[in-house]
Amino acid sequence: MRRPAPSTVRWLILAALLVFWELMPRTGIIPELFLPTLSKTLAALVKDWREYASELSVTLYEVAIAMLIACGGGILCGALVGGVTLLRNLLLPIFSSMYAIPIVILYPIFTAWFGIGSESKIIFAGVYGFFPVMLSTAAGIRTIDEQLLLAARTMGATVPQQITRVIIPASIPTVLTGLRLGGALTIVGVVVSEMLTSAAGIGYLVTRYRTILDSPHVFGAIIMILLLSIAFDAFARAIERRTKVWQVAGRRQKDGDPADVIARPVQAAV
Amino acid sequence: MQHLANVTPLRPELAKPAIEIAALNHIYDGRDGQVPALEDISLTVGAGKFTVIVGPSGCGKTSLLMMMAGLRHQTNGTINIQGRPIDKPDPDRVGVVFQEASLFPWLSALDNIEFPMALRNAPREERRKRATDMLNLVGLQGFGARYPHELSGGMKQRVSIARGLVQDPPVLLMDEPFAALDEQTRMTMGHELLRIWSQTAKTVVFVTHSLTEAVYLADEVIVMSARPGRIIDRIAINLPRPRTYEMMATDVFGRLRERIWQQIRKEG
Numbered sequence: 001m002r003r004p005a006p007s008t009v010r011w012l013i014l015a016a017l018l019v020f021w022e023l024m025p026r027t028g029i030i031p032e033l034f035l036p037t038l039s040k041t042l043a044a045l046v047k048d049w050r051e052y053a054s055e056l057s058v059t060l061y062e063v064a065i066a067m068l069i070a071c072g073g074g075i076l077c078g079a080l081v082g083g084v085t086l087l088r089n090l091l092l093p094i095f096s097s098m099y100a101i102p103i104v105i106l107y108p109i110f111t112a113w114f115g116i117g118s119e120s121k122i123i124f125a126g127v128y129g130f131f132p133v134m135l136s137t138a139a140g141i142r143t144i145d146e147q148l149l150l151a152a153r154t155m156g157a158t159v160p161q162q163i164t165r166v167i168i169p170a171s172i173p174t175v176l177t178g179l180r181l182g183g184a185l186t187i188v189g190v191v192v193s194e195m196l197t198s199a200a201g202i203g204y205l206v207t208r209y210r211t212i213l214d215s216p217h218v219f220g221a222i223i224m225i226l227l228l229s230i231a232f233d234a235f236a237r238a239i240e241r242r243t244k245v246w247q248v249a250g251r252r253q254k255d256g257d258p259a260d261v262i263a264r265p266v267q268a269a270v
Numbered sequence: 271m272q273h274l275a276n277v278t279p280l281r282p283e284l285a286k287p288a289i290e291i292a293a294l295n296h297i298y299d300g301r302d303g304q305v306p307a308l309e310d311i312s313l314t315v316g317a318g319k320f321t322v323i324v325g326p327s328g329c330g331k332t333s334l335l336m337m338m339a340g341l342r343h344q345t346n347g348t349i350n351i352q353g354r355p356i357d358k359p360d361p362d363r364v365g366v367v368f369q370e371a372s373l374f375p376w377l378s379a380l381d382n383i384e385f386p387m388a389l390r391n392a393p394r395e396e397r398r399k400r401a402t403d404m405l406n407l408v409g410l411q412g413f414g415a416r417y418p419h420e421l422s423g424g425m426k427q428r429v430s431i432a433r434g435l436v437q438d439p440p441v442l443l444m445d446e447p448f449a450a451l452d453e454q455t456r457m458t459m460g461h462e463l464l465r466i467w468s469q470t471a472k473t474v475v476f477v478t479h480s481l482t483e484a485v486y487l488a489d490e491v492i493v494m495s496a497r498p499g500r501i502i503d504r505i506a507i508n509l510p511r512p513r514t515y516e517m518m519a520t521d522v523f524g525r526l527r528e529r530i531w532q533q534i535r536k537e538g
Contacts, residue, residue, distance in 0.1 A: 145372075147368060147370050147372045148372055148374060150341065150368070150372070151366070151368060151372040152385075152389075153341060153359050154339055154340075154341065154359045154361065154364070154365070154366040155359070155361050155385060155386035155389055155433075155437075156359060156360070156361040156386065156389055156390070157389050158389075161389055165385075165388075165389070166374070169374070169376045170374075170376075172376075243376075
Protein backbone atom coordinates (compact mmCIF):
# COMPACT_ATOMS: atom_id res chain seq x y z
CA MET A 1 0.00 0.00 0.00
CA ARG A 2 1.25 3.45 -0.85
CA ARG A 3 2.01 5.77 2.03
CA PRO A 4 -0.32 8.82 2.02
CA ALA A 5 1.21 12.27 1.51
CA PRO A 6 2.06 14.19 4.72
CA SER A 7 -0.39 16.96 3.80
CA THR A 8 -3.20 14.39 3.50
CA VAL A 9 -2.33 13.05 6.95
CA ARG A 10 -2.33 16.57 8.38
CA TRP A 11 -5.81 17.25 7.02
CA LEU A 12 -7.00 13.91 8.42
CA ILE A 13 -5.62 14.80 11.86
CA LEU A 14 -7.43 18.14 11.71
CA ALA A 15 -10.67 16.44 10.65
CA ALA A 16 -10.30 13.89 13.47
CA LEU A 17 -9.82 16.70 16.00
CA LEU A 18 -12.97 18.42 14.79
CA VAL A 19 -14.92 15.16 15.05
CA PHE A 20 -13.61 14.67 18.59
CA TRP A 21 -14.57 18.24 19.42
CA GLU A 22 -18.14 17.44 18.39
CA LEU A 23 -18.30 14.01 20.02
CA MET A 24 -16.58 14.49 23.40
CA PRO A 25 -19.11 17.00 24.82
CA ARG A 26 -22.02 15.29 23.03
CA THR A 27 -21.29 11.95 24.73
CA GLY A 28 -20.82 13.71 28.07
CA ILE A 29 -17.16 12.75 28.51
CA ILE A 30 -16.37 16.45 28.79
CA PRO A 31 -19.01 18.75 30.31
CA GLU A 32 -20.39 21.24 27.81
CA LEU A 33 -19.51 24.12 30.08
CA PHE A 34 -15.82 23.30 29.59
CA LEU A 35 -16.07 22.44 25.93
CA PRO A 36 -19.22 23.20 23.96
CA THR A 37 -19.82 21.09 20.86
CA LEU A 38 -18.44 22.31 17.58
CA SER A 39 -21.94 22.67 16.17
CA LYS A 40 -23.09 24.87 19.07
CA THR A 41 -19.95 27.01 18.75
CA LEU A 42 -20.50 27.50 15.04
CA ALA A 43 -24.18 28.22 15.66
CA ALA A 44 -23.21 30.94 18.16
CA LEU A 45 -20.79 32.39 15.61
CA VAL A 46 -23.43 32.44 12.90
CA LYS A 47 -26.19 33.81 15.12
CA ASP A 48 -24.13 36.75 16.41
CA TRP A 49 -21.91 37.24 13.39
CA ARG A 50 -22.56 40.97 13.39
CA GLU A 51 -21.15 41.33 16.88
CA TYR A 52 -18.12 39.16 16.04
CA ALA A 53 -17.51 41.08 12.82
CA SER A 54 -17.63 44.48 14.49
CA GLU A 55 -15.36 43.39 17.37
CA LEU A 56 -13.00 41.70 14.92
CA SER A 57 -12.75 44.94 12.94
CA VAL A 58 -11.65 46.73 16.12
CA THR A 59 -9.00 44.06 16.71
CA LEU A 60 -7.86 44.17 13.08
CA TYR A 61 -7.51 47.92 13.23
CA GLU A 62 -5.42 47.71 16.42
CA VAL A 63 -3.29 44.89 15.00
CA ALA A 64 -2.67 46.80 11.76
CA ILE A 65 -1.46 49.97 13.50
CA ALA A 66 0.55 48.00 16.06
CA MET A 67 2.26 46.05 13.24
CA LEU A 68 3.17 49.30 11.52
CA ILE A 69 4.79 50.49 14.75
CA ALA A 70 6.51 47.17 15.44
CA CYS A 71 7.76 46.65 11.87
CA GLY A 72 8.59 50.24 11.01
CA GLY A 73 10.23 51.01 14.33
CA GLY A 74 11.85 47.58 14.53
CA ILE A 75 13.42 47.77 11.08
CA LEU A 76 14.60 51.34 11.62
CA CYS A 77 16.11 50.71 15.07
CA GLY A 78 17.46 47.32 13.99
CA ALA A 79 19.19 48.89 10.99
CA LEU A 80 20.77 51.56 13.20
CA VAL A 81 21.77 49.17 15.96
CA GLY A 82 23.02 46.54 13.50
CA GLY A 83 24.79 48.97 11.20
CA VAL A 84 26.41 51.46 13.57
CA THR A 85 29.11 49.90 15.74
CA LEU A 86 28.82 52.45 18.54
CA LEU A 87 25.04 51.99 18.86
CA ARG A 88 25.46 48.24 18.64
CA ASN A 89 27.93 48.13 21.52
CA LEU A 90 25.84 50.49 23.64
CA LEU A 91 22.31 49.32 22.92
CA LEU A 92 22.24 45.76 21.68
CA PRO A 93 22.99 44.16 25.10
CA ILE A 94 20.23 46.31 26.64
CA PHE A 95 17.68 45.44 23.96
CA SER A 96 18.60 41.77 24.10
CA SER A 97 18.07 41.57 27.85
CA MET A 98 14.87 43.61 27.68
CA TYR A 99 13.61 40.99 25.27
CA ALA A 100 13.47 38.49 28.13
CA ILE A 101 11.19 40.73 30.22
CA PRO A 102 7.51 39.69 30.08
CA ILE A 103 6.34 43.00 28.71
CA VAL A 104 2.77 42.22 29.75
CA ILE A 105 3.67 43.53 33.23
CA LEU A 106 3.89 46.98 31.64
CA TYR A 107 0.33 46.84 30.36
CA PRO A 108 -1.30 48.28 33.51
CA ILE A 109 1.06 51.24 33.21
CA PHE A 110 0.10 51.68 29.57
CA THR A 111 -3.58 51.76 30.50
CA ALA A 112 -2.83 54.41 33.08
CA TRP A 113 -0.98 56.46 30.48
CA PHE A 114 -3.10 55.89 27.39
CA GLY A 115 -6.52 54.87 28.76
CA ILE A 116 -8.41 51.65 28.18
CA GLY A 117 -9.27 52.40 24.55
CA SER A 118 -7.44 51.27 21.44
CA GLU A 119 -4.36 53.43 22.07
CA SER A 120 -3.03 51.40 24.99
CA LYS A 121 -3.53 48.13 23.05
CA ILE A 122 -1.80 49.48 19.98
CA ILE A 123 1.15 50.75 21.94
CA PHE A 124 1.45 47.66 24.09
CA ALA A 125 1.25 45.29 21.09
CA GLY A 126 3.57 47.54 19.09
CA VAL A 127 6.22 47.33 21.82
CA TYR A 128 5.63 43.60 22.16
CA GLY A 129 6.21 42.98 18.44
CA PHE A 130 9.01 45.53 18.15
CA PHE A 131 11.73 43.44 19.79
CA PRO A 132 11.91 40.43 17.48
CA VAL A 133 11.75 42.70 14.42
CA MET A 134 14.49 44.93 15.76
CA LEU A 135 16.74 42.10 16.89
CA SER A 136 16.39 40.13 13.66
CA THR A 137 17.02 43.21 11.54
CA ALA A 138 20.15 43.93 13.56
CA ALA A 139 21.21 40.29 13.21
CA GLY A 140 20.47 40.36 9.48
CA ILE A 141 22.70 43.35 8.96
CA ARG A 142 25.42 42.11 11.27
CA THR A 143 25.72 38.73 9.60
CA ILE A 144 26.04 39.99 6.03
CA ASP A 145 28.97 38.39 4.25
CA GLU A 146 31.70 41.07 4.42
CA GLN A 147 33.13 39.64 1.24
CA LEU A 148 30.06 40.80 -0.70
CA LEU A 149 30.61 44.37 0.45
CA LEU A 150 34.30 44.15 -0.39
CA ALA A 151 33.46 42.86 -3.88
CA ALA A 152 30.91 45.64 -4.38
CA ARG A 153 33.52 48.21 -3.39
CA THR A 154 35.98 46.92 -5.99
CA MET A 155 33.23 47.45 -8.57
CA GLY A 156 32.99 51.09 -7.51
CA ALA A 157 29.85 50.94 -5.37
CA THR A 158 29.29 54.16 -3.42
CA VAL A 159 28.09 53.94 0.20
CA PRO A 160 24.41 54.54 -0.74
CA GLN A 161 24.75 51.88 -3.45
CA GLN A 162 26.29 49.48 -0.94
CA ILE A 163 23.23 50.00 1.27
CA THR A 164 20.54 49.71 -1.41
CA ARG A 165 22.13 47.06 -3.60
CA VAL A 166 23.95 44.86 -1.08
CA ILE A 167 22.99 45.42 2.56
CA ILE A 168 19.21 45.63 2.05
CA PRO A 169 18.78 42.66 -0.31
CA ALA A 170 21.18 40.60 1.80
CA SER A 171 19.22 41.26 5.01
CA ILE A 172 15.73 40.72 3.61
CA PRO A 173 15.44 37.01 4.53
CA THR A 174 16.36 37.59 8.19
CA VAL A 175 14.21 40.69 8.43
CA LEU A 176 11.24 38.73 7.07
CA THR A 177 11.72 36.06 9.72
CA GLY A 178 11.63 38.82 12.32
CA LEU A 179 8.51 40.31 10.77
CA ARG A 180 6.75 36.96 10.95
CA LEU A 181 7.64 36.48 14.62
CA GLY A 182 6.99 40.14 15.46
CA GLY A 183 3.67 40.16 13.62
CA ALA A 184 2.51 37.06 15.47
CA LEU A 185 3.48 38.64 18.80
CA THR A 186 1.58 41.78 17.83
CA ILE A 187 -1.61 39.73 17.46
CA VAL A 188 -0.91 38.12 20.84
CA GLY A 189 -0.33 41.54 22.37
CA VAL A 190 -3.58 43.02 21.08
CA VAL A 191 -5.72 40.04 22.11
CA VAL A 192 -4.15 39.71 25.56
CA SER A 193 -4.53 43.42 26.30
CA GLU A 194 -8.14 43.31 25.10
CA MET A 195 -8.78 40.44 27.47
CA LEU A 196 -7.21 42.27 30.40
CA THR A 197 -8.88 45.67 30.26
CA SER A 198 -11.13 46.66 27.43
CA ALA A 199 -14.59 47.48 26.13
CA ALA A 200 -14.08 46.33 22.56
CA GLY A 201 -12.27 43.82 20.40
CA ILE A 202 -12.30 40.07 20.01
CA GLY A 203 -10.27 39.55 23.20
CA TYR A 204 -12.89 41.52 25.09
CA LEU A 205 -15.58 39.14 23.76
CA VAL A 206 -13.67 36.19 25.22
CA THR A 207 -13.58 37.82 28.65
CA ARG A 208 -17.17 39.04 28.56
CA TYR A 209 -18.71 35.71 27.54
CA ARG A 210 -16.46 33.86 29.97
CA THR A 211 -17.77 35.89 32.91
CA ILE A 212 -21.35 34.94 32.00
CA LEU A 213 -20.30 31.30 31.44
CA ASP A 214 -21.38 31.32 27.78
CA SER A 215 -18.92 28.72 26.50
CA PRO A 216 -20.11 28.53 22.86
CA HIS A 217 -19.54 32.26 22.42
CA VAL A 218 -16.12 32.08 24.13
CA PHE A 219 -15.06 29.34 21.75
CA GLY A 220 -16.53 31.29 18.85
CA ALA A 221 -14.19 34.15 19.67
CA ILE A 222 -11.28 31.74 20.05
CA ILE A 223 -11.96 30.39 16.57
CA MET A 224 -11.87 33.92 15.18
CA ILE A 225 -8.49 34.57 16.83
CA LEU A 226 -7.15 31.27 15.52
CA LEU A 227 -8.24 32.13 12.00
CA LEU A 228 -6.67 35.58 12.29
CA SER A 229 -3.31 34.13 13.40
CA ILE A 230 -3.33 31.37 10.81
CA ALA A 231 -4.14 33.86 8.04
CA PHE A 232 -1.29 36.11 9.11
CA ASP A 233 1.17 33.25 9.31
CA ALA A 234 0.19 31.92 5.88
CA PHE A 235 0.61 35.41 4.43
CA ALA A 236 4.02 35.88 6.04
CA ARG A 237 5.22 32.44 4.95
CA ALA A 238 4.13 33.11 1.37
CA ILE A 239 6.30 36.23 1.30
CA GLU A 240 9.21 34.36 2.87
CA ARG A 241 8.96 31.62 0.27
CA ARG A 242 9.33 34.15 -2.51
CA THR A 243 12.72 35.13 -1.15
CA LYS A 244 13.84 31.53 -0.64
CA VAL A 245 16.33 31.91 -3.50
CA TRP A 246 18.83 33.80 -1.42
CA GLN A 247 17.82 32.54 1.97
CA VAL A 248 20.27 29.65 1.67
CA ALA A 249 23.33 31.73 0.94
CA GLY A 250 24.87 35.13 1.34
CA ARG A 251 25.80 35.09 4.99
CA ARG A 252 28.55 33.79 7.17
CA GLN A 253 27.97 30.20 8.14
CA LYS A 254 29.85 30.20 11.43
CA ASP A 255 27.26 32.43 13.11
CA GLY A 256 24.60 29.87 12.39
CA ASP A 257 21.22 30.69 10.95
CA PRO A 258 20.24 34.11 12.32
CA ALA A 259 16.63 32.95 12.32
CA ASP A 260 17.61 30.46 15.04
CA VAL A 261 19.22 33.18 17.11
CA ILE A 262 15.96 35.12 17.05
CA ALA A 263 13.58 32.20 17.33
CA ARG A 264 15.13 30.85 20.52
CA PRO A 265 14.30 33.76 22.87
CA VAL A 266 10.87 34.10 21.27
CA GLN A 267 10.05 30.51 22.04
CA ALA A 268 11.32 31.04 25.55
CA ALA A 269 9.19 34.16 25.99
CA VAL A 270 5.95 32.72 24.62
CA MET B 271 40.03 36.47 -30.96
CA GLN B 272 41.83 33.20 -31.41
CA HIS B 273 44.80 34.85 -33.16
CA LEU B 274 45.88 36.38 -29.87
CA ALA B 275 46.40 32.98 -28.36
CA ASN B 276 49.64 32.44 -30.23
CA VAL B 277 51.06 35.89 -29.69
CA THR B 278 53.64 36.12 -26.96
CA PRO B 279 52.65 38.73 -24.37
CA LEU B 280 56.13 40.22 -24.68
CA ARG B 281 55.09 42.37 -27.64
CA PRO B 282 56.94 45.69 -27.37
CA GLU B 283 53.82 47.89 -27.43
CA LEU B 284 52.58 46.06 -24.34
CA ALA B 285 55.86 46.34 -22.52
CA LYS B 286 55.25 49.61 -20.65
CA PRO B 287 54.50 48.86 -17.02
CA ALA B 288 50.89 48.44 -15.93
CA ILE B 289 51.74 48.28 -12.24
CA GLU B 290 54.59 50.08 -10.49
CA ILE B 291 55.12 49.61 -6.78
CA ALA B 292 57.90 51.64 -5.21
CA ALA B 293 59.41 51.39 -1.70
CA LEU B 294 56.18 50.15 -0.16
CA ASN B 295 56.06 49.47 3.57
CA HIS B 296 53.13 48.49 5.67
CA ILE B 297 52.79 48.41 9.45
CA TYR B 298 49.56 47.52 11.18
CA ASP B 299 48.48 47.87 14.79
CA GLY B 300 48.35 44.39 16.24
CA ARG B 301 47.46 43.28 19.74
CA ASP B 302 51.09 43.55 20.88
CA GLY B 303 51.82 46.90 19.29
CA GLN B 304 52.91 47.70 15.78
CA VAL B 305 53.57 44.80 13.44
CA PRO B 306 55.55 45.26 10.24
CA ALA B 307 53.61 43.40 7.55
CA LEU B 308 55.29 44.40 4.30
CA GLU B 309 58.84 45.67 3.95
CA ASP B 310 60.42 47.57 1.10
CA ILE B 311 58.33 46.14 -1.73
CA SER B 312 59.30 47.40 -5.16
CA LEU B 313 57.82 45.72 -8.17
CA THR B 314 57.15 46.54 -11.78
CA VAL B 315 54.70 44.49 -13.82
CA GLY B 316 54.68 44.94 -17.58
CA ALA B 317 51.36 45.39 -19.38
CA GLY B 318 49.81 42.13 -20.51
CA LYS B 319 52.00 40.05 -18.19
CA PHE B 320 50.80 37.21 -16.01
CA THR B 321 52.46 37.58 -12.61
CA VAL B 322 51.99 35.12 -9.77
CA ILE B 323 52.81 35.93 -6.14
CA VAL B 324 53.65 33.05 -3.80
CA GLY B 325 54.89 33.00 -0.23
CA PRO B 326 54.31 31.40 3.16
CA SER B 327 50.96 31.92 4.88
CA GLY B 328 50.63 35.30 6.51
CA CYS B 329 53.39 36.90 4.43
CA GLY B 330 51.10 39.72 3.38
CA LYS B 331 50.59 38.75 -0.24
CA THR B 332 46.83 39.17 0.02
CA SER B 333 47.36 42.52 1.79
CA LEU B 334 49.58 43.62 -1.07
CA LEU B 335 46.91 42.61 -3.57
CA MET B 336 44.22 44.48 -1.60
CA MET B 337 46.43 47.59 -1.71
CA MET B 338 46.76 47.26 -5.48
CA ALA B 339 42.95 47.08 -5.58
CA GLY B 340 42.71 50.31 -3.57
CA LEU B 341 40.86 48.49 -0.77
CA ARG B 342 43.58 48.99 1.81
CA HIS B 343 46.16 51.70 2.34
CA GLN B 344 49.86 51.11 2.77
CA THR B 345 51.76 52.91 5.52
CA ASN B 346 54.15 54.41 2.97
CA GLY B 347 55.36 53.96 -0.58
CA THR B 348 53.44 54.29 -3.83
CA ILE B 349 51.39 52.04 -6.07
CA ASN B 350 50.76 53.24 -9.60
CA ILE B 351 48.33 51.43 -11.83
CA GLN B 352 48.34 52.47 -15.49
CA GLY B 353 50.62 55.35 -14.56
CA ARG B 354 48.44 56.83 -11.80
CA PRO B 355 48.38 56.21 -8.04
CA ILE B 356 45.51 54.11 -6.73
CA ASP B 357 44.00 55.19 -3.42
CA LYS B 358 40.49 53.80 -3.78
CA PRO B 359 38.87 51.03 -5.84
CA ASP B 360 38.71 52.01 -9.51
CA PRO B 361 36.80 49.55 -11.69
CA ASP B 362 38.04 51.32 -14.82
CA ARG B 363 41.59 50.25 -14.05
CA VAL B 364 41.34 47.21 -11.81
CA GLY B 365 39.02 44.20 -11.64
CA VAL B 366 39.24 41.88 -8.62
CA VAL B 367 38.41 38.19 -8.26
CA PHE B 368 38.30 36.83 -4.72
CA GLN B 369 38.90 33.37 -3.27
CA GLU B 370 35.22 32.98 -2.53
CA ALA B 371 33.35 33.80 -5.70
CA SER B 372 31.47 36.50 -3.73
CA LEU B 373 28.48 36.40 -6.04
CA PHE B 374 25.28 38.08 -4.90
CA PRO B 375 22.98 35.15 -4.10
CA TRP B 376 19.82 37.10 -4.98
CA LEU B 377 21.00 37.81 -8.54
CA SER B 378 21.20 35.42 -11.51
CA ALA B 379 24.60 34.73 -13.07
CA LEU B 380 23.93 37.28 -15.80
CA ASP B 381 22.71 39.91 -13.33
CA ASN B 382 25.82 39.30 -11.23
CA ILE B 383 28.04 39.95 -14.24
CA GLU B 384 26.02 43.07 -15.07
CA PHE B 385 26.25 44.38 -11.51
CA PRO B 386 29.31 46.66 -12.00
CA MET B 387 27.67 48.20 -15.08
CA ALA B 388 24.36 48.57 -13.24
CA LEU B 389 26.17 50.57 -10.55
CA ARG B 390 27.00 53.14 -13.24
CA ASN B 391 23.51 53.04 -14.75
CA ALA B 392 24.74 51.75 -18.10
CA PRO B 393 21.86 51.29 -20.59
CA ARG B 394 20.07 48.00 -20.08
CA GLU B 395 20.68 46.66 -23.59
CA GLU B 396 24.37 47.46 -23.50
CA ARG B 397 24.64 45.76 -20.11
CA ARG B 398 22.86 42.64 -21.33
CA LYS B 399 24.97 42.39 -24.45
CA ARG B 400 28.28 42.93 -22.70
CA ALA B 401 27.41 40.52 -19.87
CA THR B 402 26.31 37.87 -22.35
CA ASP B 403 29.62 38.27 -24.22
CA MET B 404 31.51 37.78 -20.95
CA LEU B 405 29.35 34.77 -20.03
CA ASN B 406 30.27 33.21 -23.36
CA LEU B 407 33.94 34.12 -22.92
CA VAL B 408 34.13 32.17 -19.66
CA GLY B 409 32.35 29.22 -21.27
CA LEU B 410 28.98 29.45 -19.50
CA GLN B 411 26.66 29.83 -22.50
CA GLY B 412 23.09 29.08 -21.45
CA PHE B 413 23.73 29.39 -17.70
CA GLY B 414 22.90 33.10 -17.43
CA ALA B 415 19.55 32.57 -15.70
CA ARG B 416 20.97 30.28 -13.00
CA TYR B 417 21.35 31.55 -9.48
CA PRO B 418 24.69 31.11 -7.65
CA HIS B 419 23.39 28.27 -5.48
CA GLU B 420 22.52 26.39 -8.67
CA LEU B 421 26.12 26.58 -9.94
CA SER B 422 29.15 24.44 -9.09
CA GLY B 423 32.22 25.97 -7.43
CA GLY B 424 34.09 26.18 -10.73
CA MET B 425 31.13 27.75 -12.50
CA LYS B 426 30.78 30.35 -9.73
CA GLN B 427 34.42 31.33 -10.19
CA ARG B 428 33.84 31.61 -13.95
CA VAL B 429 30.99 34.02 -13.26
CA SER B 430 33.23 35.90 -10.85
CA ILE B 431 35.95 36.21 -13.52
CA ALA B 432 33.37 37.38 -16.07
CA ARG B 433 32.22 40.01 -13.57
CA GLY B 434 35.81 41.14 -13.05
CA LEU B 435 36.26 41.56 -16.80
CA VAL B 436 32.90 43.10 -17.69
CA GLN B 437 34.09 46.71 -17.47
CA ASP B 438 37.22 45.82 -19.42
CA PRO B 439 39.81 46.98 -16.86
CA PRO B 440 43.41 46.60 -18.07
CA VAL B 441 44.43 44.96 -14.78
CA LEU B 442 42.88 41.87 -13.17
CA LEU B 443 43.83 40.99 -9.58
CA MET B 444 43.09 37.48 -8.38
CA ASP B 445 43.33 36.42 -4.74
CA GLU B 446 43.66 32.62 -4.61
CA PRO B 447 40.64 32.32 -6.89
CA PHE B 448 40.81 28.54 -7.22
CA ALA B 449 41.90 27.63 -3.67
CA ALA B 450 38.45 26.36 -2.68
CA LEU B 451 38.10 24.11 -5.73
CA ASP B 452 39.00 20.44 -5.99
CA GLU B 453 42.28 19.56 -7.73
CA GLN B 454 40.77 18.59 -11.09
CA THR B 455 38.52 21.64 -11.33
CA ARG B 456 41.46 23.75 -10.26
CA MET B 457 43.62 22.51 -13.14
CA THR B 458 40.81 23.02 -15.63
CA MET B 459 40.15 26.52 -14.33
CA GLY B 460 43.84 27.43 -14.57
CA HIS B 461 43.88 26.32 -18.17
CA GLU B 462 40.65 28.21 -18.86
CA LEU B 463 42.06 31.33 -17.23
CA LEU B 464 45.05 31.22 -19.58
CA ARG B 465 42.70 30.95 -22.56
CA ILE B 466 40.66 33.93 -21.33
CA TRP B 467 43.84 35.88 -20.60
CA SER B 468 45.23 35.21 -24.08
CA GLN B 469 41.96 36.42 -25.61
CA THR B 470 41.74 39.60 -23.54
CA ALA B 471 45.42 40.60 -23.10
CA LYS B 472 44.93 41.71 -19.46
CA THR B 473 47.69 42.32 -16.96
CA VAL B 474 47.05 39.66 -14.31
CA VAL B 475 48.40 39.50 -10.77
CA PHE B 476 47.50 36.17 -9.21
CA VAL B 477 48.09 35.12 -5.60
CA THR B 478 48.28 31.39 -4.86
CA HIS B 479 49.61 28.76 -2.46
CA SER B 480 50.01 26.18 -5.21
CA LEU B 481 53.49 26.13 -6.70
CA THR B 482 52.36 23.96 -9.62
CA GLU B 483 49.65 26.48 -10.40
CA ALA B 484 52.21 29.29 -10.12
CA VAL B 485 54.66 27.78 -12.62
CA TYR B 486 51.88 26.66 -14.95
CA LEU B 487 50.25 30.09 -15.19
CA ALA B 488 53.01 32.65 -14.79
CA ASP B 489 55.28 34.73 -16.96
CA GLU B 490 57.01 35.59 -13.72
CA VAL B 491 56.73 34.23 -10.17
CA ILE B 492 57.32 36.63 -7.28
CA VAL B 493 58.43 34.81 -4.10
CA MET B 494 57.77 36.57 -0.82
CA SER B 495 59.36 35.96 2.58
CA ALA B 496 57.60 35.22 5.85
CA ARG B 497 56.39 38.27 7.80
CA PRO B 498 57.43 41.01 7.34
CA GLY B 499 56.84 40.22 3.68
CA ARG B 500 59.71 41.09 1.34
CA ILE B 501 60.32 40.03 -2.23
CA ILE B 502 63.09 37.44 -2.02
CA ASP B 503 63.10 36.15 -5.58
CA ARG B 504 61.65 36.84 -9.00
CA ILE B 505 61.65 33.87 -11.31
CA ALA B 506 60.96 34.23 -15.02
CA ILE B 507 59.00 31.29 -16.38
CA ASN B 508 60.08 30.91 -19.95
CA LEU B 509 57.94 27.92 -20.80
CA PRO B 510 56.35 28.36 -24.23
CA ARG B 511 52.72 29.40 -24.60
CA PRO B 512 50.08 28.18 -24.93
CA ARG B 513 50.87 26.05 -21.90
CA THR B 514 49.81 22.41 -21.91
CA TYR B 515 49.21 19.90 -19.13
CA GLU B 516 52.09 17.80 -20.54
CA MET B 517 54.56 20.54 -19.61
CA MET B 518 54.03 19.76 -15.95
CA ALA B 519 55.84 16.47 -16.43
CA THR B 520 58.95 18.08 -17.96
CA ASP B 521 62.28 18.59 -16.18
CA VAL B 522 62.21 22.34 -16.76
CA PHE B 523 58.84 22.61 -15.03
CA GLY B 524 60.08 20.47 -12.14
CA ARG B 525 63.27 22.52 -11.69
CA LEU B 526 61.33 25.83 -11.66
CA ARG B 527 58.90 24.45 -9.13
CA GLU B 528 61.78 23.11 -7.00
CA ARG B 529 63.56 26.47 -7.06
CA ILE B 530 60.46 28.25 -5.74
CA TRP B 531 59.93 25.55 -3.11
CA GLN B 532 63.52 25.91 -1.85
CA GLN B 533 63.01 29.65 -1.42
CA ILE B 534 59.76 29.24 0.48
CA ARG B 535 61.04 26.36 2.60
CA LYS B 536 63.88 28.50 3.92
CA GLU B 537 61.23 30.91 5.16
CA GLY B 538 59.26 28.10 6.87
